[in-house]
Each structure stands twice: as C-alpha cells, then as structure tokens.
Amino acid sequence: MRRYGLDRRNTLRSRRGFTLLEVLIVVAIIGVIAAMVVPRLLGQQQQAYIDITKGNIKSAETAIELYAKDDFGRFPKASGNEEVWVLLMKPRTKDGRQIPAVASEPFKDGWGHRLYYEWTSAENDSTGMGKPKLWSAGPDGENNNGSGDDINNWTVSEVE
Numbered sequence: 001m002r003r004y005g006l007d008r009r010n011t012l013r014s015r016r017g018f019t020l021l022e023v024l025i026v027v028a029i030i031g032v033i034a035a036m037v038v039p040r041l042l043g044q045q046q047q048a049y050i051d052i053t054k055g056n057i058k059s060a061e062t063a064i065e066l067y068a069k070d071d072f073g074r075f076p077k078a079s080g081n082e083e084v085w086v087l088l089m090k091p092r093t094k095d096g097r098q099i100p101a102v103a104s105e106p107f108k109d110g111w112g113h114r115l116y117y118e119w120t121s122a123e124n125d126s127t128g129m130g131k132p133k134l135w136s137a138g139p140d141g142e143n144n145n146g147s148g149d150d151i152n153n154w155t156v157s158e159v160e
Contacts, residue, residue, distance in 0.1 A: 046139060049110030053136045053151045060107040060115055060134050061153060063088055070099050075119045075132050082106075084117040109136035109151070116143060 067088055068075045078084035085106035092099045107115045119132035135152035137143045146152035 049139070050151060052110035053138075056107050056109060057115060057134050057136065057151065057153050060103075060117075061131065063102040063107070064117075064132055064134075066102045070094060077119055078117055081114065081116055084119075085114065109138075111136075111139070111141060113137055113141060116146075 064075060064084075070092070071094075076084050076087045078087070085103065088103040089101050089105065091101050109115060113136065116135050116137070117132055131153075133146060133152065133154060135146040135150050138149035138151050140149055142148075144150045146154070
C-alpha cells in the first residue's frame with residue numbers, strides 16, 4: 001500500500017505542463033471571444049470620430065461667431081478653405097484695442113483633416129440658417145461639399 005502512494009506522488013510530480021488539448025481549447029475560447037468583441041470595438045471607434053467631428057464643428061461655429069461679433073456681425077468671407085482659419089488665428093486691432101485670436105489652430109475632424117468653410121453672404125445662404133457652412137469630408141475623406149457621408153452643420157442639430 002505504501003508503495004502505491006509513492007508511485008502516485010512521483011507520477012503527479014512528473015506531470016507539470018498542460019496537454020496540447022488543453023492549450024487548444026483555451027486558444028479556441030479566446031478566438032471566439034475576440035471574434036465577438038473586435039467588430040464592436042471597430043464600430044465604436046468610427047462613431048467616436050463622428051462625435052469628435054460634430055463637437056469640432058460646433059467649436060468652429062463658436063469661434064466664427066466670436067470673430068463676427070468683433071467685426072460688426074460680419075462673418076469672414078473666405079475664397080479658400082485655408083484663408084478663414086488664418087483669419088481666426090490672427091490677433092486683430094479694432095478701435096485702438098487688441099483683439100486676441102479666436103482659434104489657436106485650424107479646426108479638424110475626427111480623422112485629422114481640416115474642416116471646410118463656406119460663406120458668401122446672408123442673401124446667398126441656401127441653408128436658411130444665416131451662418132456659414134462648415135463640414136467635414138467624413139469617414140471616406142472625400143469632400144462632397146457637405147453631402148453624402150460628409151458631416152455638416154446644416155443637418156447636425158445638436159452634438160449628442
């Protein structure tokens with residue numbers, strides 16, 4: 001009887017690792033969990049970029065409105081997309097006083113591309129909102145002038 005107990009202890013001591021079957025089962029379980037989680041994470045990242053873009057459009061609107069308040073209610077007229085951001089980043093002088101810049105850098109969307117800006121005048125405002133158009137080229141990065149998958153301020157009512 002005593003001999004049986006010694007043999008059993010020796011057998012248990014010699015078996016210290018996992019079997020191939022145990023390792024394969026663990027790998028399969030991890031694979032199934034990853035297959036369920038990864039697609040959800042990718043969808044959340046895209047939605048986060050969209051939410052960032054909506055917030056940045058609102059911030060750009062605020063900066064442009066601040067600029068307009070200091071310029072007798074006139075929005076900056078820009079012929080090119082770069083021109084408006086340069087205007088917002090420059091300090092100005094009005095009535096002998098220094099007005100600080102309303103932006104420190106150009107506004108960008110969630111994908112790192114600059115926002116687009118368009119303002120000609122209130123008479124030519126096709127959106128009926130009485131303010132400049134701002135939009136992002138959206139997830140595909142292709143500028144569709146605010147339509148398609150572009151994210152804009154004339155169809156976005158509130159940042160959620």
